[in-house]
Amino acid sequence: MEKFKVGMVSLGCDKNRVDSELILGTINKYYEITNNPKEADIIIVNTCGFIESAKQESIDTILEMARYKTDYKCKMLIATGCLTQRYGDELLEQMPEIDILMGVNDYMKLHKLILEFIKEQKQISSATYSDLSINEGERILTTNTHTAYVRIAEGCNNFCTYCIIPKIRGKFRSRTIESVIKEVESLSLQGVKEIILIAQDLTNYGVDIYDGKMLHKLVKKVSEVENIEWVRLLYCYPEEMYDELIEEISSNNKVAKYLDIPIQHISNKILKLMGRKTSKEDIINIIDKLRERIPEITLRTSLIVGFPNESNEDFNELKEFLKEYKLDNVGVFSYSQEEGTPAAIMNGQIDESVKESRLRELMLTQRKIMLDLNNLKIGNIYDTIIDRSNGEFYIGRNYMMSPEIDNIIYIRKTNKIKIGDVVKVKITDIQEYDLVGDVIDESGK
The missing domain is CATH 3.40.50.12160 (Methylthiotransferase, N-terminal domain)
Structure with missing residues (x-):
């Protein structure tokens, strides 16, 4: 049949x-x-x-x-x-x-x-609700064949007041190091070069099944798998960053000097209402620490505007923070009033038009920051992974760029490379958010 x-x-x-x-x-x-x-x-x-x-x-x-x-x-x-x-x-x-x-x-x-x-x-x-296992098994990749996401934990224990994920995905639970490495080895045999480790909260990996946080040890073992060239980390809560992990990122040449640290806001008042387990001072301290220990670090974050009781002063504090700390990539979202969350029944809900106005203003602020940062990259040379071709250009990413959510590099066509290669690219121009460059050889030509 x-x-x-x-x-x-x-x-x-x-x-x-x-x-x-x-x-x-x-x-x-x-x-x-x-x-x-x-x-x-x-x-x-x-x-x-x-x-x-x-x-x-x-x-x-x-x-x-x-x-x-x-x-x-x-x-x-x-x-x-x-x-x-x-x-x-x-x-x-x-x-x-x-x-x-x-x-x-x-x-x-x-x-x-x-x-x-x-x-x-x-x-x-x-739709069962009691099963708190972690889905594992054989996968058919829907990404480029040289890049794969690997989920190392499921669920979340943070219970931010705006978020429904813990009720949907359940409590935080880690996979074993052995199961993750087995999957990475399988992906490597399929031609994957870039492993992107993901979880709702990467930084707490291992606390439920091992004696403390184990992300640094997992990252090291993943980087040792044959043919894996890049390891990237997504969704590291800033308050959970710890010295051993920072050292592993700093010293391991295969780990992209890139972190997605969801901050959500900078006003202490709003952070408290959000149920975040951090403060403005702690966030600034960890940014300073990361930049000191890993000078080339790229920081991405997500921010929420229009959270209940967000005043003009709270919003302006967030905008001034962006201007001062110049994060490399920022996603901005309007607060969504989700039923079943504590924030949904808070007093002080913000009008939708105000949310949209604040979102636009913050994105314009970040646009100027990115233009300034991109201009500084002209003339620099980066290892770049080639994702695809649009006919006229190859499209690639350096360590500063996660697939689909960050900017890209347009690379002039050459017979020297093919999709999936990691090559050296010299940046020659910018197109607002994106970069333009040429492939060079080891001598810089």
């Missing part, structure tokens, strides 16, 4: 991407995978449910994919991910287009659920 074809739409963060790759890995032996939804007999939408805009995108995507059931050959629409975990049967009732609904703990059941739907031809709900 001909295999059903399965298409996947993955929304949200890189942790969701790993889940999508695991889903494809679990069903690959039973079904044919396709990138074209017009060819798919089964379409899976891996949703995001973090903030209002993400929820709406997930709902819109489910409805869009449902049209393939009437206009093309799709026989089954499956929804999974954070949105389905958060709303469960309520979502199934409101969206009869969904045939199978799964939570974030149910991926290994997918083939069984598909067979059940084929037999019964009625909606199936399978």
